Amino acid sequence: MQRSRTALSAMPESAFAYLKVLVVEDNPHMRALLRSLLLALGIRQVVEAENGQQALSLLRENQPDLILTDLSMRPMDGIEFVREIRNSESTVNPYIPIIMVTGHTERHHVEAARDAGVTEVLAKPITAQNLFQRIGEVVERPRAYVRCDKFFGPDRRRHRREDYAGPFRRRDDYETDDDNSGEESS
Amino acid sequence: MTQSEASVELIPADAYPPLLPMPLRAEALLTLRSAETLASANSIIALRSASLREAVHELIRQMRSAGRTASWISVYAAAHEIRGLAGTAGLSATGRIANGFCHYLDAVARQRIEPELDVVKLHLDAIARSARTEADTARHGDAVARELSELVARKLSEINESETH
Numbered sequence: 001m002q003r004s005r006t007a008l009s010a011m012p013e014s015a016f017a018y019l020k021v022l023v024v025e026d027n028p029h030m031r032a033l034l035r036s037l038l039l040a041l042g043i044r045q046v047v048e049a050e051n052g053q054q055a056l057s058l059l060r061e062n063q064p065d066l067i068l069t070d071l072s073m074r075p076m077d078g079i080e081f082v083r084e085i086r087n088s089e090s091t092v093n094p095y096i097p098i099i100m101v102t103g104h105t106e107r108h109h110v111e112a113a114r115d116a117g118v119t120e121v122l123a124k125p126i127t128a129q130n131l132f133q134r135i136g137e138v139v140e141r142p143r144a145y146v147r148c149d150k151f152f153g154p155d156r157r158r159h160r161r162e163d164y165a166g167p168f169r170r171r172d173d174y175e176t177d178d179d180n181s182g183e184e185s186s
Numbered sequence: 187m188t189q190s191e192a193s194v195e196l197i198p199a200d201a202y203p204p205l206l207p208m209p210l211r212a213e214a215l216l217t218l219r220s221a222e223t224l225a226s227a228n229s230i231i232a233l234r235s236a237s238l239r240e241a242v243h244e245l246i247r248q249m250r251s252a253g254r255t256a257s258w259i260s261v262y263a264a265a266h267e268i269r270g271l272a273g274t275a276g277l278s279a280t281g282r283i284a285n286g287f288c289h290y291l292d293a294v295a296r297q298r299i300e301p302e303l304d305v306v307k308l309h310l311d312a313i314a315r316s317a318r319t320e321a322d323t324a325r326h327g328d329a330v331a332r333e334l335s336e337l338v339a340r341k342l343s344e345i346n347e348s349e350t351h
Contacts, residue, residue: 015206015214027267029241033234033274040227041217065205072266095202103270105285106292125273125281128227132218139206139214142199149193 014042022047022064024055024081025101026073030124034068034101037131052081059085059092066138068122071102071109078102079116086117086152094152095145097138101126117153119143231274238275239317242268246314253310258301261310262291268313280317282331283309286338293345305341309334 021043025031035046047062049055051073067085071078078100086094100113103124113121120134143154206214217223249264265284272281287309294301312330 015210015217019205027241027271029234029238029271033231033238036230036234037227040223040230072263097205103266103285103288106289108296124270125278127274128224128231132224132227136215136218139211139218142204144199145197145202147195147197155196 016042017044019043019066020045020047020062020064022049022055022058022062022067022069024049024052024067024069024073024078026050026070030070030101030126033126034131037126037128040128041132041135052076052078052084055081056084063092064096066135067096067098068101069098071100071104071113079112082113082116082118097142099134099138101131114156115151117151119154235274235276238271239277242272242275242277242280242317245271246317250310250314253306258291258295261306262288262295265291265309265313272317277317279328279331280313283312283316283334286331286335287313290338290341293342297345297348299345302341305337308337 021038023031023034023038023046025034025048031048031050035048038046047058047064049058052069053076055067055069056076069078069081073081082098082100085091085096085098097119098117099120099122100118101122101124102109102113104110104113105123110121120137122130122134145153146155204211245264245268249261249268252258252260252264265287269281269284269288272278272284290305290309291301312334316330
């Protein structure tokens with residue numbers, strides 16, 4: 001959701017001032033903390049939801065630019081919420097960056113988040129430094145997206161290794177001259 | 187072109203609107219990396235640490251109560267919340283012990299086996315004690331967290347071994 005030039009020229013002190021962020025988190029303490037940390041960056045428009053279902057109903061009218069979501073929530077958890085955003089026909093913006101903020105550091109949970117289409121994962125306990133680093137990743141390195149039969153979401157390959165020997169399975173592996181190798185990361 | 191190549195579409199990052207337009211990115215990154223922003227954010231966390239600790243203590247009460255009735259799903263739910271909050275509340279050892287406990291409970295639940303009561307009791311007591319003795323957390327809590335982490339690693343290895351046999 002790109003803002004108009006008029007909006008940008010009237011922009012106040014922070015580069016983040018016109019962004020709207022949706023925070024989806026069932027723990028009120030964590031929600032309040034995330035809101036305060038976003039405010040420290042100059043983000044004043046923060047919309048809060050307690051679970052994925054509530055967040056989906058807020059998406060259309062609020063059209064956020066960035067989402068921070070927890071994983072464990074009821075009745076709809078963060079994984080299902082992310083899948084809805086990425087894959088539903090009625091989604092407002094399937095490309096919206098999503099940072100999953102979760103204490104679930106077990107491998108299978110992180111893989112489930114990745115497979116649902118999250119942009120970044122931030123492990124709790126959160127620190128200001130880690131949160132800002134993840135937001136920085138989203139700002140500095142917008143990800144390409146991949147669409148295939150079973151997945152739509154950010155490209156998992158963040159780096160291209162010179163010495164990667166294959167296998168090469170994607171069309172762009174052959175189409176680009178300077179990016180002649182690929183690597184599955186994350 | 188093989189079937190798998192044909193079914194994968196790569197959408198480059200410049201095909202959709204970015205979070206911030208290019209002219210604002212450098213300024214945004216400066217804000218994110220500035221010592222002043224970080225100090226301000228850390229002071230916000232410090233201001234909230236008392237209420238976060240209160241929340242952790244309440245979760246510990248819920249976890250112990252669930253433990254008395256062997257309600258492992260509720261024990262896990264509370265321990266999971268504790269691992270998420272405790273570190274930010276300045277109770278880092280409590281958070282680390284809760285994290286190891288969650289890894290253990292998650293592993294036994296996936297294997298559909300009952301957790302060992304001794305392992306559960308050790309963790310419940312250690313979490314409660316480390317959260318209570320804030321001043322000693324750095325010294326004693328860290329040592330307990332290390333030992334329990336070794337115990338969890340041993341148990342996870344046993345669980346994994348039983349899975350492969």
